[in-house]
Amino acid sequence: MRVLVWSALIAVLVxxxxxxxxxxxxxxxxxxxxxxxxxxxxxxxxxxxxxLVGLAMGWVMSLFxxxxxVVAMGIKGAAGYVAGFAGRYLVSLSPLxxxxxxxxxxxxxGLATALLLSLHEVQNGWxxxxxxxxxxxxxxxxxxxxxxxxxxxxxxxxRWLGEHRAA
Amino acid sequence: MRMVxxxxxxxxxxxxxxxxxxLLVGFLLLPTQFQQIFQQAGSPVGWVVSWPLRAMAGVKxxxxxxxxxxxxxxxxxxxxxxxxxxxxxxxxxxSQLREAAAATDRLAALLEFKQxxxxxxxxxxxxxxxxxNWYRAIILNKGEADGLRPDMGVxxxxxxxxxxxxxxxxxxxxxxxxxxxxxxxGVVQRTxxxxxxxxxxxxxxxxKYIPMLSDARPGDQVVTSGLVGGFPKGLAIGxxxxxxxxxxxxxxxxxxxxxxxxxxxxxxxxxxxxxxPGEGERQxxxxxxxxx
Numbered sequence: 001m002r003v004l005v006w007s008a009l010i011a012v013l014v015x016x017x018x019x020x021x022x023x024x025x026x027x028x029x030x031x032x033x034x035x036x037x038x039x040x041x042x043x044x045x046x047x048x049x050x051x052l053v054g055l056a057m058g059w060v061m062s063l064f065x066x067x068x069x070v071v072a073m074g075i076k077g078a079a080g081y082v083a084g085f086a087g088r089y090l091v092s093l094s095p096l097x098x099x100x101x102x103x104x105x106x107x108x109x110g111l112a113t114a115l116l117l118s119l120h121e122v123q124n125g126w127x128x129x130x131x132x133x134x135x136x137x138x139x140x141x142x143x144x145x146x147x148x149x150x151x152x153x154x155x156x157x158x159r160w161l162g163e164h165r166a167a
Numbered sequence: 168m169r170m171v172x173x174x175x176x177x178x179x180x181x182x183x184x185x186x187x188x189x190l191l192v193g194f195l196l197l198p199t200q201f202q203q204i205f206q207q208a209g210s211p212v213g214w215v216v217s218w219p220l221r222a223m224a225g226v227k228x229x230x231x232x233x234x235x236x237x238x239x240x241x242x243x244x245x246x247x248x249x250x251x252x253x254x255x256x257x258x259x260x261x262s263q264l265r266e267a268a269a270a271t272d273r274l275a276a277l278l279e280f281k282q283x284x285x286x287x288x289x290x291x292x293x294x295x296x297x298x299x300n301w302y303r304a305i306i307l308n309k310g311e312a313d314g315l316r317p318d319m320g321v322x323x324x325x326x327x328x329x330x331x332x333x334x335x336x337x338x339x340x341x342x343x344x345x346x347x348x349x350x351x352x353g354v355v356q357r358t359x360x361x362x363x364x365x366x367x368x369x370x371x372x373x374x375k376y377i378p379m380l381s382d383a384r385p386g387d388q389v390v391t392s393g394l395v396g397g398f399p400k401g402l403a404i405g406x407x408x409x410x411x412x413x414x415x416x417x418x419x420x421x422x423x424x425x426x427x428x429x430x431x432x433x434x435x436x437x438x439x440x441x442x443x444p445g446e447g448e449r450q451x452x453x454x455x456x457x458x459x
Binding site for chain 1: 294295296297298299300301302304306332333335338340342346347348365367368
C-alpha cells in the first residue's frame with residue numbers, strides 16, 4: 001500500500017516539478033519537490049522510508065533532467081536518510097524546526113551536487129551558492145515547512161509521530 | 168368674536184335652483200354657445216389648477232420611475248449577469264481561437280521550414296523543462312520509440328535550439344545552446360572564422376577560439392559549421408553583440424544573442440542522421456506494413 005502511495009506521489013510530483021514549477025521560478029530557482037518529499041518521508045516514516053523515497057525520486061526526476069542519475073539518486077537518498085535520522089532524535093518537531101532543517105539539508109544537498117557534477121568552469125562554487133543552492137534552500141524550507149504545518153495541523157502529526165517513534 | 172355662517176340661506180338656495188334651471192335650459196337650447204362660454208371662463212381656472220396637477224403628475228411620474236426603475240433594475244441585473252457570462256464565454260472562446268491560430272501559424276512555419284530545409288527531421292513538442300536548477304534543458308514529447316537518440320541536433324525555423332542528451336522511450340531531454348555545458352561548432356557567417364559556441368552563466372552564448380586576426384564584429388551572424396555531428400552547415404546560432412580578447416590572449420571571444428529563445432519555444436524539429444529513415448518514410452513504411 002505504501003509503495004502505491006509513494007508511487008502515486010512521485011507520478012504527481014515529477015510532472016509538477018517539470019511543467020508547473022519552471023514557470024513560477026523565484027529568484028531564478030525553483031523548489032525541489034523531490035528533495036522535500038524525501039525529507040518529509042524520512043521525518044514521518046523513518047530513515048528507510050526517507051532513503052527509498054529519495055532514491056526513487058532522484059531516479060525518476062533524473063529521467064527528465066540532464067543531471068547524472070547516480071548523483072541525483074545518491075543526493076536525494078542521503079537527504080531522506082539524514083532527515084529520518086534527525087527526525088528520530090529531535091525532541092520536538094514544529095513546522096519551524098522542520099523548515100530550518102529542510103533548508104540546512106537542501107544547502108548540503110546543493111553543495112554536494114555542485115561538487116559531484118562536473119559543471120562548466122563558469123559555474124564555480126560561488127555561482128552555485130548564489131544562483132542555485134541558497135535560493136533553492138529558501139524555497140525548499142518554505143515548501144517543507146508549510147507542508148509539514150499543513151499535515152501537522154490537519155492530522156495531529158505530533159501525536160502520530162510520538163506513537164510511531166514509540167513503536 | 169365673529170362667527171362665520173357656512174350654512175346657505177333659504178334665498179340663496181332658491182337662487183341656485185333658478186340658476187341651475189337656466190343653465191339646463193341654456194345647454195338644451197344653445198349648447199355650443201354655452202360650451203364656449205364655459206370653456207373661456209374655465210381657461211384661467213384651468214391654468215391655476217394645472218400647477219398642482221403638474222406637481223402631482225411629477226410626483227406620480229417620479230414614483231412610477233422609481234418603481235419601474237427598481238423592477239427594471241432587477242431585470243437588468245439578471246440580464247447583466249447573463250451578458251457577463253456570455254462575455255466570459257466569448258472571451259474564453261476568443262482566447263482559444265487566438266491560441267489555435269498562433270499554433271497553426273507556428274506549425275505552418277515549421278512545416279514550411281521542414282520542407283525547405285531538405286534535411287530529415289522529426290517534429291516534437293516541448294512538454295516540460297529540466298526538473299533541477301543546474302541545467303538549462305527542455306523535455307520533448309518524443310523519445311527512442313520515435314527514433315530520437317542522444318547527440319541529435321534540435322532546431323526551429325529561427326535556428327539552433329540545442330542537442331539531445333538523454334532519451335527515454337517516450338521523452339527526450341534537450342540541453343539548450345545557452346547552457347554552459349553545451350558546445351556546438353560555429354562559424355562567423357561573413358568572415359568564415361570558426362569557433363566553439365558555449366552557453367554562459369547569464370543565459371546567453373559566446374563564440375570561443377576566434378582567431379586573433381579575425382575581422383568579426385558586432386552584428387555578424389554565427390551559424391553552424393557542420394564540422395561536428397548533430398547539425399548540418401548554415402543553421403543560425405546567434406548574433407554577435409560584443410567581441411573581446413580572451414584572458415591569456417591567443418584568441419578572441421564573442422558574446423552572442425541566441426537566435427532561439429529556448430525557454431519559450433513550444434515546437435521543435437529534431438535533425439536525424441541521414442542513415443535513419445525520416446518521419447514520412449517511417450509512416451509510409453508503417454502504412455505499407457499495416458496494408459500488407
